[in-house]
Amino acid sequence: MQRRRPTIIDVAEKAGVSKSTAGRALSGASNVTDEARERVLEAAKAVGYERNDLAVGMRSGRTGLLGLVIPDITNPFWAEVARGAQDRAAENGASLLVFSSDWNHDREASHLRALRQARVDGAIINPVADNFDDLDRFGLPFVLIGSSAERFPSTSSVGSDIAQAVRLGMDHLVSKGHHAPALILGPKSRIARARFLRTFHEHCVERDVDPAALPMEDGEYTVEGGRTAMKRLLKRDRVGHFAVFAANDLMALGAMVAVREAGLRCPEDVSILGFDGVPAGAFSWPGLTTVAKPGREMGVRSLDCLLDEIAGRSEHGRVFLPCRLIERGSLADLSLNQPKRAVGDGR
Amino acid sequence: MQRRRPTIIDVAEKAGVSKSTAGRALSGASNVTDEARERVLEAAKAVGYERNDLAVGMRSGRTGLLGLVIPDITNPFWAEVARGAQDRAAENGASLLVFSSDWNHDREASHLRALRQARVDGAIINPVADNFDDLDRFGLPFVLIGSSAERFPSTSSVGSDIAQAVRLGMDHLVSKGHHAPALILGPKSRIARARFLRTFHEHCVERDVDPAALPMEDGEYTVEGGRTAMKRLLKRDRVGHFAVFAANDLMALGAMVAVREAGLRCPEDVSILGFDGVPAGAFSWPGLTTVAKPGREMGVRSLDCLLDEIAGRSEHGRVFLPCRLIERGSLADLSLNQPKRAVGDGR
DNA sequence: CGCTGTCGTGGTAACGTTCCCACAACATCG
DNA sequence: CGATGTTGTGGGAACGTTACCACGACAGCG
Numbered sequence: 124m125q126r127r128r129p130t131i132i133d134v135a136e137k138a139g140v141s142k143s144t145a146g147r148a149l150s151g152a153s154n155v156t157d158e159a160r161e162r163v164l165e166a167a168k169a170v171g172y173e174r175n176d177l178a179v180g181m182r183s184g185r186t187g188l189l190g191l192v193i194p195d196i197t198n199p200f201w202a203e204v205a206r207g208a209q210d211r212a213a214e215n216g217a218s219l220l221v222f223s224s225d226w227n228h229d230r231e232a233s234h235l236r237a238l239r240q241a242r243v244d245g246a247i248i249n250p251v252a253d254n255f256d257d258l259d260r261f262g263l264p265f266v267l268i269g270s271s272a273e274r275f276p277s278t279s280s281v282g283s284d285i286a287q288a289v290r291l292g293m294d295h296l297v298s299k300g301h302h303a304p305a306l307i308l309g310p311k312s313r314i315a316r317a318r319f320l321r322t323f324h325e326h327c328v329e330r331d332v333d334p335a336a337l338p339m340e341d342g343e344y345t346v347e348g349g350r351t352a353m354k355r356l357l358k359r360d361r362v363g364h365f366a367v368f369a370a371n372d373l374m375a376l377g378a379m380v381a382v383r384e385a386g387l388r389c390p391e392d393v394s395i396l397g398f399d400g401v402p403a404g405a406f407s408w409p410g411l412t413t414v415a416k417p418g419r420e421m422g423v424r425s426l427d428c429l430l431d432e433i434a435g436r437s438e439h440g441r442v443f444l445p446c447r448l449i450e451r452g453s454l455a456d457l458s459l460n461q462p463k464r465a466v467g468d469g470r
Numbered sequence: 471m472q473r474r475r476p477t478i479i480d481v482a483e484k485a486g487v488s489k490s491t492a493g494r495a496l497s498g499a500s501n502v503t504d505e506a507r508e509r510v511l512e513a514a515k516a517v518g519y520e521r522n523d524l525a526v527g528m529r530s531g532r533t534g535l536l537g538l539v540i541p542d543i544t545n546p547f548w549a550e551v552a553r554g555a556q557d558r559a560a561e562n563g564a565s566l567l568v569f570s571s572d573w574n575h576d577r578e579a580s581h582l583r584a585l586r587q588a589r590v591d592g593a594i595i596n597p598v599a600d601n602f603d604d605l606d607r608f609g610l611p612f613v614l615i616g617s618s619a620e621r622f623p624s625t626s627s628v629g630s631d632i633a634q635a636v637r638l639g640m641d642h643l644v645s646k647g648h649h650a651p652a653l654i655l656g657p658k659s660r661i662a663r664a665r666f667l668r669t670f671h672e673h674c675v676e677r678d679v680d681p682a683a684l685p686m687e688d689g690e691y692t693v694e695g696g697r698t699a700m701k702r703l704l705k706r707d708r709v710g711h712f713a714v715f716a717a718n719d720l721m722a723l724g725a726m727v728a729v730r731e732a733g734l735r736c737p738e739d740v741s742i743l744g745f746d747g748v749p750a751g752a753f754s755w756p757g758l759t760t761v762a763k764p765g766r767e768m769g770v771r772s773l774d775c776l777l778d779e780i781a782g783r784s785e786h787g788r789v790f791l792p793c794r795l796i797e798r799g800s801l802a803d804l805s806l807n808q809p810k811r812a813v814g815d816g817r
Numbered sequence: 818c819g820c821t822g823t824c825g826t827g828g829t830a831a832c833g834t835t836c837c838c839a840c841a842a843c844a845t846c847g
Numbered sequence: 848c849g850a851t852g853t854t855g856t857g858g859g860a861a862c863g864t865t866a867c868c869a870c871g872a873c874a875g876c877g
Contacts, residue, residue: 186524404695406750
């Protein structure tokens with residue numbers, strides 16, 4: 124059973140050279156005769172040699188191991204990120220250690236410790252903390268990912284371009300005749316919220332709309348949070364067709380439920396625009412029109428950044444990737460039947 | 471910058487003992503004076519010592535690294551599995567290397583090689599191949615996960631109990647008055663299909679229903695596959711209310727789309743039962759009633775099995791975990807208004 | 818021809834840990 | 848009191864790889 128696994132010395136013996144030569148041949152160094160190289164490669168194949176990354180790591184300080192610490196691999200967005208990072212890692216001969224922090228400080232700290240002990244070359248992290256303490260202590264190359272990166276301007280990071288995304292969503296709303304949408308936002312504590320609001324305000328001002336006059340509700344970034352926020356919005360006085368821009372797809376889907384529960388229809392009575400691009404949005408009825416974050420691309424880019432960081436060329440700085448609009452059917456097109464302001468119930 | 475990280479020798483010097491004693495104290499061995507142990511622990515804390523898992527791995531052959539090879543981390547079911555495995559690994563001081571194979575032989579082979587080179591202690595694998603060749607060559611402890619485990623009866627494995635799941639679904643259908651449901655199945659090549667059909671037949675025979683008389687369609691395990699299968703089903707002659715049991719949630723959601731496209735309503739005209747328990751099923755309209763596989767639990771259990779396998783106590787054998795029914799609203803209750811058809815538009 | 822430079826090769830040290838053995842100090846027992 | 852066992856400690860080897868140095872062979876050059 125479980126025989127001792129062949130080492131470079133076994134290969135060298137079989138090929139009739141020293142282990143130095145065998146090592147050079149296997150690592151593709153130049154100063155080896157073609158003939159010797161061939162003999163070594165042949166011998167390696169014959170004995171089934173596979174390099175021991177542990178030993179390489181000991182000697183060279185490079186393990187080919189990278190860490191990824193995200194809130195929850197079960198969240199579709201983060202799964203996309205993980206997938207992108209993992210694919211890119213594989214292309215570069217690296218392997219990814221994946222951890223879920225559940226937005227929990229202690230878990231995060233323990234994961235970071237595990238990464239250090241495993242001697243990873245670096246890590247991609249969506250940090251839980253608002254402050255820099257834990258990350259400062261990390262002591263290895265790392266790249267931040269996600270909106271929280273905004274809090275650490277001096278660190279290399281990859282995020283989605285929230286400003287561009289909000290602008291994209293607003294332009295789409297306007298093009299469909301929704302000039303004064305209501306907003307469903309996340310908790311005040313989240314950093315992305317501020318950027319979202321800032322761009323929203325800019326956009327309103329450019330179009331001579333008073334943002335303060337528009338209805339706005341907060342909620343948790345969940346279906347239930349969106350549902351209760353929408354319920355509150357529907358209780359307010361309103362006239363005619365109603366458009367809502369939700370800061371998160373799950374909230375948008377929750378809002379859709381609330382609309383249905385109120386005996387209204389989407390998109391005939393209420394238009395809903397989401398933000399994230401979760402797969403579930405494709406299966407709701409109507410399909411959720413949304414601004415999709417490039418999750419996979421973010422994973423890919425963050426891994427590229429990390430490799431640069433490890434290699435010492437950290438010119439990257441902060442990367443913000445553009446989002447794109449996915450049109451499905453949760454927005455009524457008021458521009459067709461009404462050149463004027465949005466009035467009437469859309470039929 | 472990036473100072474040399476403190477080793478056990480640094481700790482030993484600081485504590486004024488030999489590295490042997492330091493090592494014993496840190497690993498919790500018994501033959502150390504309390505006083506010496508305390509001095510060592512103090513010194514370790516002072517210099518910020520963190521054990522080098524690489525060196526431990528070199529010396530002891532145990533790395534504390536485990537592999538997980540699944541088709542796609544982006545698939546919600548597999549994400550749940552990964553999460554369960556990852557959490558359990560963390561509880562046991564191990565870290566998880568996660569790989570997606572995309573049902574691709576070459577990718578799988580390359581991932582398994584990466585795992586061997588990283589000297590993982592073992593792996594949890596959902597194998598792509600029908601044959602044992604690649605796994606045979608793996609040469610490390612492993613546990614199979616998912617329905618494909620059925621093909622390798624001699625290997626330790628964790629799967630869902632498909633027979634129990636089908637029975638659960640059928641009982642529920644019958645309780646709602648659907649005595650002769652149509653079936654949407656996956657591709658003939660997939661092993662789970664056979665088990666599904668076998669149990670379905672048994673159930674029919676027990677209830678004096680001729681399974682051969684029931685409509686049945688195949689498709690890919692995707693939304694599109696379910697949609698086209700449903701279209702074909704709807705083209706057939708049928709009378710009254712129509713119930714469908716889909717072998718996969720994505721197909722069920724696709725079927726729902728097809729029903730809507732045909733101008734029919736779910737559940738008023740067509741009842742749909744899914745199988746998997748993907749989150750998206752909660753957001754569709756109507757919500758998808760489904761038989762949910764215990765993804766996270768499967769991840770947890772497979773990791774337990776793997777640890778047993780590594781420790782040499784492989785009494786586990788094959789584990790099949792029960793599924794549970796999630797009732798949402800895609801099934802009409804015909805048992806109430808017995809003789810008539812399902813009516814009412816749900817308002 | 819002798820000096821210098823290049824090339825291929827082999828030997829050895831080092832990475833950080835744990836395991837094994839040897840040793841000293843002391844207690845126990847005949 | 849000497850033989851034996853127990854306990855804590857320290858020294859060294861080993862895990863498998865790569866980096867460094869040294870050596871011999873040979874070509875190029877004055």
